[in-house]
Amino acid sequence: MDLLKAISERKSVRSFKPDSIPKERIEEILKLTIHAPSAINLQPWEFVVVIGEEKERLGRRLIKAYKEKQIACSPGNVKPLPKTYGKRGAKTLELMKPFFEEMRVDINQYVNEGSCNFYGAPVAILLCLDDSFPQVRMVDIGIALGYLVLTAHEFGLATCPIGLITAYEDEIKDLLNIPENKKVVIGVALGYPDSDIPINRFKSPRDNLEKFIRWID
Numbered sequence: 001m002d003l004l005k006a007i008s009e010r011k012s013v014r015s016f017k018p019d020s021i022p023k024e025r026i027e028e029i030l031k032l033t034i035h036a037p038s039a040i041n042l043q044p045w046e047f048v049v050v051i052g053e054e055k056e057r058l059g060r061r062l063i064k065a066y067k068e069k070q071i072a073c074s075p076g077n078v079k080p081l082p083k084t085y086g087k088r089g090a091k092t093l094e095l096m097k098p099f100f101e102e103m104r105v106d107i108n109q110y111v112n113e114g115s116c117n118f119y120g121a122p123v124a125i126l127l128c129l130d131d132s133f134p135q136v137r138m139v140d141i142g143i144a145l146g147y148l149v150l151t152a153h154e155f156g157l158a159t160c161p162i163g164l165i166t167a168y169e170d171e172i173k174d175l176l177n178i179p180e181n182k183k184v185v186i187g188v189a190l191g192y193p194d195s196d197i198p199i200n201r202f203k204s205p206r207d208n209l210e211k212f213i214r215w216i217d
């Protein structure tokens, strides 16, 4: 039953305490993460775990890249997004707004620069995929991401998936010596939540199930 509780409680956190996490705990989380299913049990995921001063260096490098290139958080759609989806994103931002107002910060700056710095988390995990795999193997990485965030929650830790950093993949690969043939699919900020920061009180809503489901009986 703990799993059901973790699923309903988990949320993305956007401010972390600087307190470090023992390597053993990170390994424990990843050991459970790799129980995720994958096609033909290929286990295509690779994790680059960045901690300590290297994590701080990565954050600084990504914020610099963001300031230079100004690529911001966006849905990254390849054709115009049907209204339903756009509305959901806009509603979420609207609901987040009062928390950022309370913090007296600019929402775009906080989210974009915060994402680049993994919101101050002591651990940045990059989920990578060999480029010999087809696009569909991203599904496997997505499942692993789900396992990771839920396992972290179960250990009393918080996470935020960070897709923005993939816009700065060249900088990441250069800084961390990630081989050219590896794709950085998604990052995850991992740490203890800073519960004094208003935005961490925010819990995003979900549409009613009937909006997503079509029964064929």
Ligand SMILES: Cc1cc2nc3c(=O)[nH]c(=O)nc-3n(C[C@H](O)[C@H](O)[C@H](O)COP(=O)(O)O)c2cc1C
Pocket: 010, 011, 012, 013, 014, 073, 092, 111, 115, 160, 161, 162, 163, 164, 165, 186, 203, 204
């Ligand atoms: C693939 C993916 C990429 C994401 N990228 C970012 C990001 O770059 N910055 C950020 O603040 N949140 C990011 N998020 C977190 C989402 O905004 C968050 O999951 C969504 O608003 C739902 O909220 P919840 O995780 O609290 O349930 C990302 C989530 C996913 C699944």
